[in-house]
Amino acid sequence: MEHKSANEMDALTAMPTNGHQAYFPGPAPREEPGETGSVAHLELVRCIERLHRRYLDLFRVDLMRIGADDLSPAQVMMLFTIGPDDLSVRDLIDRGYYLGSNASYNLKRLVEAGYVERSASPRDRRSARIRLSEKGRRLCELVRSVDEGYHRLVVRDDTELRELEVTFRTLRRIEHTWTDALRSGEARIA
Amino acid sequence: MEHKSANEMDALTAMPTNGHQAYFPGPAPREEPGETGSVAHLELVRCIERLHRRYLDLFRVDLMRIGADDLSPAQVMMLFTIGPDDLSVRDLIDRGYYLGSNASYNLKRLVEAGYVERSASPRDRRSARIRLSEKGRRLCELVRSVDEGYHRLVVRDDTELRELEVTFRTLRRIEHTWTDALRSGEARIA
């Protein structure tokens, strides 16, 4: 019988060191001295996937409340990827790891909905300059203020702040590692 | 379109100076020594989104090499969500935060492709019992061995191991927080 609490393991808040017995594919949920580490890279990957899915649900609700239901969560995120800058589509793609045609697709909707302005670069007329419109900036501010609520839920003291910093730093490192791996992997193919 | 609640206009007229510790594309993606929350929740969210996208690219290549090109990355991840257990579809959904119809959709393909076995529960014949087939377990083993390579790239010493642990623990905490927020948020609506 499956007890649904399998997922819970609510020890999350109370568990001393290992909070991760919950999801375990392989044979042994326990750490194996000979093996890699107690937390496998793969577990982190799966966690990221779940978090991503989960956040989409959450964010969609918030967007509804805010009244920005003309954009998908991913599109709003794209606004933040643009940020205060004035950049080319290529830059946007590099920043967000978008696929070219997807970036175009989403950008088009952002422009149509008035959140983003686009103009041709004077230098190179192939290249587009994109930037947030006033409307886009306003939406970002709104989202940011909603997000502060989550920030407070997640960072309740100094320890948690430090943990968040470590987390962010580590994820950035992993991002970099993967990007390198992808590049060299593709190089091998090419 | 949007009718904005009162706080849209008046709130936040002043730009919070912290604004955007946006990371930069090419040369040096680096964080700023910001103020209070040098790392904002939102930045983490964006990082998770990027990582997710990035990993999909990477994983797809690996799957191709492994020869499991009959599954999408997400479907393979679902295998790991099932893991060594024998569970119901409901459990799977709870574990992975899937939408019911999506879980069905992916599960169907996993069953058709022979990675997952399904049978009716004897207790409750509405309920299905889901478990990996031998083929499914074999694929998981393969993926796991590929993943060890990434693990070694990411965890190169004790410090990095500890950081990974903090990261994992923190992400799990955030996952829990979001889940709560989502639940209570929907409660408010209902």
Add this chain to the structure above:
DNA sequence: AGCTTTAGATCGAATTTCGAACTATCCTTG
């Protein structure tokens, strides 16, 4: 037996993904 729930599958519309063209503009180099 009737009514309500629950487990899951399925259908269909809308959205998104993704690669293969395609357009337009640069940049070389002969």
Add this chain to the structure above:
DNA sequence: CAAGGATAGTTCGAAATTCGATCTAAAGCT
């Protein structure tokens, strides 16, 4: 300068995915 090639982005169409609305079967009441 002209021809060929590289770049920046867009567009197109097919395939995959998402997501809510049913729909079926099997429980669980009372």
